[in-house]
Amino acid sequence: MRLRDITRTPRRFQRLSHILQVLVRHGFGHMVSGLRLGEHLPIGKRFIEKRIALEETSLAARIVLVLQELGPTYVKLGQMLSTRPDILPSEFIQELRKLQKDVKSFDPKLAKTIIEKELKKPIKELFSTFQDTPIACGSIAQVHAATLPDDTEVVVKVKRPDIEQIIRDDMDLLTLIAERAEGIEELKPFRPVMLVGEFNRVIQNELDFITEASNTAKFYNLYRDKENVRIPKLYWDLTTSSVLTMQRFKDISLCDMKTIEEKGVNTRRLAAELLTSFVEQYFKAGIFHADPHPGNLMVSELGTISMMDFGMVGYVTEDLRSQLTTALFALLRKDMDLYVEIFMDIGAIPSYNSKNIDALKASLLETLEKYRGIPLERIDLRNAFHDLMRVSREYALVLPRDFVLLGKSFVTVTGMARQLDPKLDLQKMITPVAKDLLRERLSPEHIRRMAGDASWHLTNLLAQGPKEMRQIIRKLLAGKIEVSLRHVExxxxxxxxxxxxxxxxxxxxxxxxxxxxxxxxxxxxxxxxxxxxxxxxxxxxxxxxxxxxxxxxxxxxxxxx
Missing domain, CATH: 1.10.287 (Helix Hairpins)
Structure with a gap:
């Protein structure tokens, strides 16, 4: 991406200059020089960038300060990075989790105008009551409480005005910075281009409320017939890409143990149902809640689990499910060799690091060996997960985002379940699920489906392979083979x-x-x-x-x- 194309408008040029000044102010002038962007600083700043002293605060803390100062796009970037322990060290993850999600609200009159424009009706016809003061504010939207004409309590999520243009400008600049950062040896292991590309997909999904509405509807249908879990009802006639309306729950946060006990909720049953519901998401539904913190997981006075906020979800493909099933069995059997093989199959090894496969396997085995012989309920899953992610970072394994989200989600949910029931027998709960999964994989129907898929691929290869090979040979003989080469610098x-x-x-x-x-x-x-x-x-x-x-x-x- 060319700098002159991005900074052609004064708005973007000023934004780039502001970003660089913030970096210099927090001690990252050397990085500005490495990115070859110092010329876009004011002259006075240009001369101090190379000799600015590092502040007493840690590197991770200074990065958080930079992200907070640069605004909503960069706060979102930090929140996304906090879900990638396979790329960033744990101290960075801990600091990034401190990023403030709540920001200053915008004028409720403007929110009403957006709602009326999107839903094409006056606000009084849509809701019998509408609370002007938002109950939550984020970098992309704010949430208002309202009541439908039939007295149903709902929440209305309204997108911030002009946020799409702001994010579009910032994403173009981030893409430029990532492409240049890829050429810096110290930053290359963090895979900046891949991260920014992933972030762009995430934030574009968050900008379109139809995506979140679709996710909510999927989970609503998944738990429609279950009594122990409930999902807020979505109102499609009051939902657009900029407005989202759903049922409001006034429940107890899962971290509020005092209130849960006062209401007489059976915490042992609640812990078991919480963990079971997520294991079913991972291994049966193929879609899971990827951000299960106490603000998104609540419990009613009757002990029913309430899940909400499906802006971030993960997906489990058939291949990933098969690998996870095998990994689960390996974990239950304490077969560390098999677990290492599965982990290496899931994570792609970069070409520049392919010579270290034996060392990677040894490191993984050494990491997992320290948990051999320890009862599963005594293992600190959070530490075990971070140990695996540390090895992944060390050898630059490219792990699928959904796999990392699943691991993080499972560790978080298990931690909340153990808080509800300190005597939770994790192995006893997971073993039946693992047996069901194995039974499914060995069923005639599953084998027949796999054989059908394999035969289709084989037939396609036999039909198309010779034809494509002839085309390649003809081009070779004619000297018409073209090679597309792009030099990053x-x-x-x-x-x-x-x-x-x-x-x-x-x-x-x-x-x-x-x-x-x-x-x-x-x-x-x-x-x-x-x-x-x-x-x-x-x-x-x-x-x-x-x-x-x-x-x-x-x-x-x-x-x-």
């Missing part, structure tokens, strides 16, 4: 060469103008002004002075004298 090199050539050409023109003006002044040629001073000579000097100053400013801003 070539565009920047061409840009720098073009700019340097322009500066050189301008310098030559300025020198020629000064010499020509001097000759005109000496020869007294052309119209005279102010006591026989040649007008053309004065104009030549003025032109050279102005353009020389402009050229000098450009060189100073680039930082390369």
């Amino acid at each position: 070539l565009e920047y090199f061409a840009y720098e060469l073009d700019r340097s050539s322009n500066r050189l050409a301008l310098s030559i023109i300025l020198a020629a103008t000064v010499i020509a003006s001097s000759l005109v002044m000496m020869a007294k040629i052309g119209p005279m002004v102010m006591n026989d001073i040649p007008l053309f000579g004065i104009l030549g000097y003025l032109f050279s002075t102005v353009m020389g100053i402009w050229l000098a400013i450009g060189i100073l801003r680039s930082g390369r004298l």
Whole structure:
């Protein structure tokens, strides 16, 4: 992505300058230099960026400060990064979780205007009551309590005005920064281009409330006939891409143990039902709640689990489910060798790291060996998960996002279940599920389906393979094989060469103008002004002075004298 295309508008140019100034202010001037963006800083900032001292706060804490100061897009980026312990160390994850989700609310009159515009009716016809003060505010939307004409209590989520344009501008700049960061050796293991691409998909889904509505409807249908779990009802006629309306629950947070016990809720049964519901999501439904914190998981006075906020969900494909089933059996049997093989199958190994496969296997085995012999209910799953993610980071394994989300979700839910029931027997609860999964995999229907899929692929290969091979051979014989090659630094090199050539050409023109003006002044040629001073000579000097100053400013801003 070319810088000149992104910063063509003054708004984006100013935004880039602001981002760079914030980075410099928090001690990241060296990174600005590494990204080759220092020229877009004000001249004064340009000279201090390389010698600014690191602040006493930790690197992770300074990153959080930068993200908070840069606004909603970057806060969302930090929240997304906090779900990737396979890429960032645990100290970074802990700091990123501190990012504030609540921000200043926008005018409720504007919220009502958006609702009326989206739903094409006056607010009084849509709701019998509408609370002006939002009950929650986020970087993308805010939530208002309301009542339908039939007295049903609902919540109305309204997208912030102009948020799409703000995020679009920031995403273009983030993409540029990520592409340049990929060329910095210290940042390459964090895979910035992949992360920004993943973040773009996540935030685009969050911007479209239809996606969240669809997720809510899927979970509503999943638990429609279950008495122990309830999902808020969605009102499609009051939902658009910018407005989301659903049933309101006034329940108890799962972390409020005092109130739960006061209401007489059976915490042992609640813990078992909570864990069972999520295990079923992982291994049977194929879709799971990827953000199960106490604000999204609540319990009614009758002991029914309430799930809400389905803006972030994960998916379990058939292949991933098969691998997870095998991994689950390996874990229950304490077969660490098999577990290592499955983990390596799930995570792709980058080509530049493929020589370390034996070392990776040894590290995984060493990490898992320390849990061998420990009863499952005594294992701290959070620490075990972070140990696996540490090995993943060390060897730059590219793990599927849904796999990481599932691991994080399972660890979080297990922690809440153990808080409800400290004597929870995890192995006793998971073993029946594992047996059902194994029975399903060995069933004639499953085997027949796998054989059918394999036969289709084999038939397609036999039918298309020879034809495609002939085409390749013909192109080879004709010398028409084309190879698409993109050098990641070539565009920047061409840009720098073009700019340097322009500066050189301008310098030559300025020198020629000064010499020509001097000759005109000496020869007294052309119209005279102010006591026989040649007008053309004065104009030549003025032109050279102005353009020389402009050229000098450009060189100073680039930082390369």
